[in-house]
Amino acid sequence: MSTLEIRDLQVSVKLPEGELKPILAGVNLTVRSGETHAIMGPNGSGKSTLAYSLAGHPKYEVTAGSVTLDGQDVLAMTVDERARAGLFLAMQYPVEVPGVSVANFLRTAKTAIDGQAPKLRTWSSELKGAMERLHMDPAFAQRNVNEGFSGGEKKRHEIVQMELLKPKIAVLDETDSGLDVDALRVVSEGVNRVRDTGETGLLLITHYTRILRYVKPDFVHVFVAGRIVEEGGRELADKLEEEGYERYLAGAGPAN
Ligand code: ADP
Numbered sequence: 607m608s609t610l611e612i613r614d615l616q617v618s619v620k621l622p623e624g625e626l627k628p629i630l631a632g633v634n635l636t637v638r639s640g641e642t643h644a645i646m647g648p649n650g651s652g653k654s655t656l657a658y659s660l661a662g663h664p665k666y667e668v669t670a671g672s673v674t675l676d677g678q679d680v681l682a683m684t685v686d687e688r689a690r691a692g693l694f695l696a697m698q699y700p701v702e703v704p705g706v707s708v709a710n711f712l713r714t715a716k717t718a719i720d721g722q723a724p725k726l727r728t729w730s731s732e733l734k735g736a737m738e739r740l741h742m743d744p745a746f747a748q749r750n751v752n753e754g755f756s757g758g759e760k761k762r763h764e765i766v767q768m769e770l771l772k773p774k775i776a777v778l779d780e781t782d783s784g785l786d787v788d789a790l791r792v793v794s795e796g797v798n799r800v801r802d803t804g805e806t807g808l809l810l811i812t813h814y815t816r817i818l819r820y821v822k823p824d825f826v827h828v829f830v831a832g833r834i835v836e837e838g839g840r841e842l843a844d845k846l847e848e849e850g851y852e853r854y855l856a857g858a859g860p861a862n
């Protein structure tokens with residue numbers, strides 16, 4: 607059982623001129639393995655900033671607060687150390703890794719996280735199985751990471767990584783954006799398989815309620831202007847689907 611604890615997290619983005627622009631205004635959130643959380647909010651509210659901050663992206667500076675995973679200081683860890691500690695952060699715009707095939711990338715990641723290389727034969731069949739479950743062509747494993755990937759291929763690759771790496775906590779940013787209905791279903795099934803292991807805590811970050819028709823969150827957090835303004839169960843997602851974010855944006859906060 608693992609716990610990610612985000613306490614009063616305040617983050618600024620570093621502008622090219624060196625100035626800091628405050629984005630996260632004190633985020634508090636606890637995610638335990640086996641739980642599925644959805645963070646939902648309008649564009650520009652800082653959702654991706656939260657994901658990038660957890661990932662240790664150099665463009666974002668933590669100005670206050672803490673993030674711990676099972677009591678360990680995540681903010682003091684390098685990007686690699688975060689992954690080894692069991693954090694999985696699928697980015698909204700994943701980078702290309704020139705000259706590295708999907709198969710090699712995944713095996714290297716698995717080796718780094720486990721501290722030893724996976725046995726070749728079991729690994730091959732695990733990779734094959736994970737790709738089949740996501741309806742991916744086996745030839746995909748030989749392509750270079752993210753090079754010319756379509757939106758749907760990127761998302762599937764994300765889910766394959768998550769299934770194989772078995773993280774303690776996984777953060778998925780806009781996993782539903784740019785997917786057609788069939789791809790959304792396949793990707794959602796993958797997320798649900800990870801969820802159903804009960805061993806990973808999921809933090810799904812999304813603007814839309816689409817993915818939440820397939821993946822049922824235990825907790826929903828409404829994110830506006832750099833912080834969580836309302837929390838509830840999955841019924842809150844239905845309410846957002848009907849009402850949108852307007853009432854949060856009026857400036858008065860949640861209209862209870
Ligand atoms: P969301 O993911 O909710 O759409 P983001 O975290 O991407 O929100 O952005 C939050 C705010 O931070 C926006 O106002 C955005 O313009 C600003 N922002 C994010 N990254 C940068 C950047 N590199 N330079 C300037 N502003 C940024």
Ligand code: MG
Pocket residue numbers: 649650654
């Ligand atoms: Mg955005």
Ligand code: MG
Pocket residue numbers: 653654655698779780
């Ligand atoms: Mg975003």
